[in-house]
Amino acid sequence: xxxxxxxxxxxxxxxxxxxxxxxxxxxxxxxxxxxxxxxxxxxxxxxxxxxxxxxxxxxxxxxxxxxxxxxxxxxxxxxxxxxxxxxxxxxxxxxxxxxxxxxxxxxxxxxxxxxxxxxxxxxxxxxxxxxxxxxxxxxxxxxxxxxxxxxxxxxxxxxxxxxxxxxxxxxxxxxxxxxxxxxxxxxxxxxxxxxxxxxxxxxxxxxxxxxxxxxxxxxxxxxxxxxxxxxxxxxxxxxxxxxxxxxxxxxxxxxxxxxxxxxxxxxxxxxxxx
Amino acid sequence: xxxxxxxxxxxxxxxxxxxxxxxxxxxxxxxxxxxxxxxxxxxxxxxxxxxxxxxxxxxxxxxxxxxxxxxxxxxxxxxxxxxxxxxxxxxxxxxxxxxxxxxxxxxxxxxxxxxxxxxxxxxxxxxxxxxxxxxxxxxxxxxxxxxxxxxxxxxxxxxxxxxxxxxxx
Numbered sequence: 176x177x178x179x180x181x182x183x184x185x186x187x188x189x190x191x192x193x194x195x196x197x198x199x200x201x202x203x204x205x206x207x208x209x210x211x212x213x214x215x216x217x218x219x220x221x222x223x224x225x226x227x228x229x230x231x232x233x234x235x236x237x238x239x240x241x242x243x244x245x246x247x248x249x250x251x252x253x254x255x256x257x258x259x260x261x262x263x264x265x266x267x268x269x270x271x272x273x274x275x276x277x278x279x280x281x282x283x284x285x286x287x288x289x290x291x292x293x294x295x296x297x298x299x300x301x302x303x304x305x306x307x308x309x310x311x312x313x314x315x316x317x318x319x320x321x322x323x324x325x326x327x328x329x330x331x332x333x334x335x336x337x338x339x340x341x342x343x344x345x346x347x348x349x350x351x352x353x354x355x356x357x358x359x360x361x362x363x364x365x366x367x368x369x370x371x372x373x374x375x376x377x378x379x380x381x382x383x384x385x386x387x388x389x390x391x392x393x394x395x396x397x398x399x400x401x402x403x404x405x406x407x408x409x410x411x412x413x414x415x416x417x418x419x420x421x422x423x424x425x426x427x428x429x430x431x432x433x434x435x436x437x438x439x440x441x442x443x444x445x446x447x448x449x
Numbered sequence: 450x451x452x453x454x455x456x457x458x459x460x461x462x463x464x465x466x467x468x469x470x471x472x473x474x475x476x477x478x479x480x481x482x483x484x485x486x487x488x489x490x491x492x493x494x495x496x497x498x499x500x501x502x503x504x505x506x507x508x509x510x511x512x513x514x515x516x517x518x519x520x521x522x523x524x525x526x527x528x529x530x531x532x533x534x535x536x537x538x539x540x541x542x543x544x545x546x547x548x549x550x551x552x553x554x555x556x557x558x559x560x561x562x563x564x565x566x567x568x569x570x571x572x573x574x575x576x577x578x579x580x581x582x583x584x585x586x587x588x589x590x591x592x593x594x595x596x597x598x599x600x601x602x603x604x605x606x607x608x609x610x611x612x613x614x615x616x617x618x
Contacts, residue, residue, distance in 0.1 A: 240495075240496045240497055241497050243497065243500065243501070243504075243553070243554065243555070244552075244553075244554050244555035244574070246508065246554075246574075246576065246577055246578055248578065249579070250537075250577050250578050250579030250580075252574055252577060257496055257497055257500060259496045261490055262486060262487045264487075285486040285487075287486075292481075295480075295481045295483065296481050298483075298484070299481040299482050299483070299484070302484060303484055304483070304484045304485060304486040304487070305483065326487065412503075414490070415490055415491050415496075415499060415500075415503075416490040416491070416496070417496055417499070417500055419500070
């Protein structure tokens with residue numbers, strides 16, 4: 176009964192004063208209500224940003240130009256990929272206030288033909304020439320943002336550090352299961368007829384009575400986004416716009432590549448979960 | 450570590466009177482300002498030939514190794530020559546050239562020898578910084594046909610024990 180007669184003003188609880196003037200009732204058991212903080216919701220943009228494994232600075236954009244043979248000082252011969260970093264400039268910064276997350280949008284190369292009005296205006300705002308490829312990199316907080324119009328060169332990366340390279344792989348067309356999923360195929364003899372490269376059984380019969388979703392089958396292969404993790408940087412030449420990376424990068428020569436610091440090594444979540 | 454070439458905004462760059470092809474017909478005076486592209490890097494040279502040139506400056510400053518496999522050079526190595534490759538750690542390999550693969554800094558030579566009557570082959574990347582010297586020990590009087598001598602393996606044309614034959618001389 177007394178709880179109903181309490182009036183909450185701010186954080187403090189004041190007992191009601193009866194207006195008839197007859198009695199002033201203040202219970203000695205009155206409990207001041209403790210206002211607890213609203214719990215952080217797991218499924219919110221804010222919590223998701225804290226959980227995410229993000230880098231402190233953005234990556235850069237480039238174009239795969241081919242592979243070469245690289246020699247270390249000890250005489251070890253390595254296969255290396257050459258990435259051209261040409262006219263990689265910052266176009267826009269995205270912030271929590273405007274977009275819900277921190278990111279740096281970059282543009283690469285120059286496009287002077289068939290440019291859409293949107294791209295022209297966007298590049299005008301940043302004060303850079305119209306860009307051929309545009310992509311963004313998420314960063315952990317505002318300290319990773321770079322003002323628009325700044326050119327980022329290849330010596331952004333240090334020799335010896337590890338990078339992740341994301342690009343679109345070569346298209347292989349409609350491929351069978353042996354090529355697409357490394358299946359073994361069927362036998363060459365023992366009665367196998369015109370099914371030497373087939374998948375074989377698809378599953379059980381009446382139970383479940385259907386092919387389970389995600390069954391590996393023949394289909395279109397390639398032209399998929401592929402990230403090659405933890406490639407070592409062998410050589411950088413900022414003035415010439417050349418970055419040499421150990422190993423392979425997915426995609427044909429001339430394909431667009433996103434290169435960032437290795438997430439598994441340098442990336443951290445803000446809440447420390449990853 | 451950070452490589453910001455040019456910190457600053459548009460004032461560094463002047464707008465240009467460059468015609469832009471777009472699908473959108475602009476009203477007169479409504480075309481956005483188009484900024485000039487950054488100057489071409491490497492004077493417009495393609496990245497991979499440029500990088501090979503830079504690599505030769507450290508891997509082969511005198512150009513001697515390149516001359517060894519340059520077909521325009523009359524003294525150039527050929528399949529059939531016997532060469533001795535000396536490494537920086539003073540070890541060496543002797544063998545007869547079976548094939549030369551010409552591919553910029555990845556160029557290599559396949560040499561063959563018989564060690565205890567067993568055919569042994571080594572592929573030698575000629576621009577490897579661990580190699581100190583490549584010298585011609587012997588040239589044949591008459592070269593065999595073809596530039597790749599893979600066909601001599603285990604035939605009567607096969608190489609003998611080169612160390613022994615050279616010692617006899």
